[in-house]
Amino acid sequence: MFQTPCVLFAGGKSSRMGEDKSLLPFGDFETLTEFQYSKLSQIFSHVYISCKDKKKFHFDAAFIEDGKTSSNYAPTLGFISAFEYLGKSFFAISVDSPFIDTQIIETLLCADRETDDATIAKTEEGMQPLCGVYHPTLLPAFEDMLTKEQHKLGFLLKNSKTQFVDFQDKEKFLNLNHPHEYQKALQIINSTSL
Numbered sequence: 001m002f003q004t005p006c007v008l009f010a011g012g013k014s015s016r017m018g019e020d021k022s023l024l025p026f027g028d029f030e031t032l033t034e035f036q037y038s039k040l041s042q043i044f045s046h047v048y049i050s051c052k053d054k055k056k057f058h059f060d061a062a063f064i065e066d067g068k069t070s071s072n073y074a075p076t077l078g079f080i081s082a083f084e085y086l087g088k089s090f091f092a093i094s095v096d097s098p099f100i101d102t103q104i105i106e107t108l109l110c111a112d113r114e115t116d117d118a119t120i121a122k123t124e125e126g127m128q129p130l131c132g133v134y135h136p137t138l139l140p141a142f143e144d145m146l147t148k149e150q151h152k153l154g155f156l157l158k159n160s161k162t163q164f165v166d167f168q169d170k171e172k173f174l175n176l177n178h179p180h181e182y183q184k185a186l187q188i189i190n191s192t193s194l
Contacts, residue, residue, distance in 0.1 A: 001042075001043065001044060001045045002043060002044050002045065002091070002105070002106075002109055003045055003046075004044065004089065004090060004091050004109060004133065005044065005046040005047070005048060005086055005088070005090045005091070006040050006043070006044040006046065006047045006048070006090065006091045006092075006093065007047075007048050007049075007050050007064065007078075007082045007086075007090045007091070007092050007093070008033070008036055008037060008040060008047060008048065008049045008050065008093055008094075008095055009050045009075050009078055009092060009093070009094050009095060009130055010022040010033045010036075010049050010050065010051050010095035011050055011051040011052045011066055011075070011078055012075070012094075012095075012096075016177045016178050017176070017177065017178065017179060017182065020056070021095070021096055021176055021177075021182065022051070022056075022057075022095045022096075023056065024176075024182060026098060026185070026186070026189065027098075027189045030058070030059075031057070031059075032095055032096070032098065032176070033049065033057060033095050034057075034059050035098060036093070036095050036098060037049060037059070037061050039098075040093070043102050043105060044091065046062070047061070047062065048061075048062045048063065048064050048082070048085070048086070048090075049061050049062065049063050049064070050063075050064050050066060050075075050078040050081065050082055051063060051064075051065060051066070051078075052065065052066060053065065064078070064081050064082055064085045065081070066078045066080075066081040074151030075130065075151070075153065076142055076145050076146050076151045077146060079092070079134065079138075079139075079142045080139065080142050080143060080146060083134075083136050083138075083139045083142070084139075087136070088136060089112075089133055089134065089135045089136060090133070090134060091105065091108070091109065091132070091133050091134075092130055092131070092132060092133075092134050093105075093130060093131055094130035094131070094175070096175050096176040096177065097128075097130065097131060097173060097174065097175055097176075098174075098176070098185060098189070099171065099172045099173070099174055099185070099188070100121075100131055100172055100173065101172060104121065104131070104167060104172060107165060107167075108120075108121060108131070108132050108133060108165055109133065111163060111165050112133045112163070113163065114135075115161070116133075116135065116161050116162065116163045117134075117135050117137050117138050117160040117161040117162055118132055118133060118134050118135060118138065118157055118160060118161075118162045118163070119132050119133040119162070119163045119165060120132035120133075120157055120162055120163070120164055120165070121164075121165055121167055121173065122164040122165060122166050122167065123166070123167050123168075123169075123170040123173055124168075124170060125170055125173075126154075127154060127157060127164060128173050129153035129154055129157060130153070131173065132165075137161075138156070138160060141156055141160065142156070174188075
């Protein structure tokens with residue numbers, strides 16, 4: 001098990017999905033969040049769920065709430081809350097990428113260097129900001145982004161000391177942003193055992 005804490009980001013708005021994707025059923029679990037939490041808990045010794053309000057989840061877990069009074073659904077506030085709560089580096093992963101596996105996570109953790117601000121996965125489709133290691137050196141930049149209401153993780157990573165790690169298998173990075181992607185993921189999970 002990896003000792004680096006893992007933060008599962010499940011506080012997005014899900015506007016493209018049309019409903020809260022963190023609560024969609026997945027695999028043998030009532031929600032995608034519970035599926036991810038269960039899987040990641042077998043990889044990391046400590047897993048936390050970043051969200052706006054933990055009351056929407058009906059299972060036991062360690063939650064980091066990022067301020068349910070805020071109307072901001074960008075992950076910026078989640079990152080700030082996670083850094084303030086944990087006080088150290090962590091592995092960030094999105095709730096809507098259920099096929100990122102141990103091998104990808106291990107590759108990123110092994111490539112990570114203390115001299116970097118972040119170590120992030122990259123495929124031929126571009127960087128995967130919510131799959132990688134973030135260091136507390138980025139906290140001031142996140143706070144600045146929040147103040148200026150600029151929430152593009154890609155911009156932050158391009159302008160920081162970020163190490164990008166290339167991966168060939170883009171299917172593992174399938175993001176469930178739209179209903180058709182969710183249906184595709186359901187077909188995959190029902191035809192294989194992860």
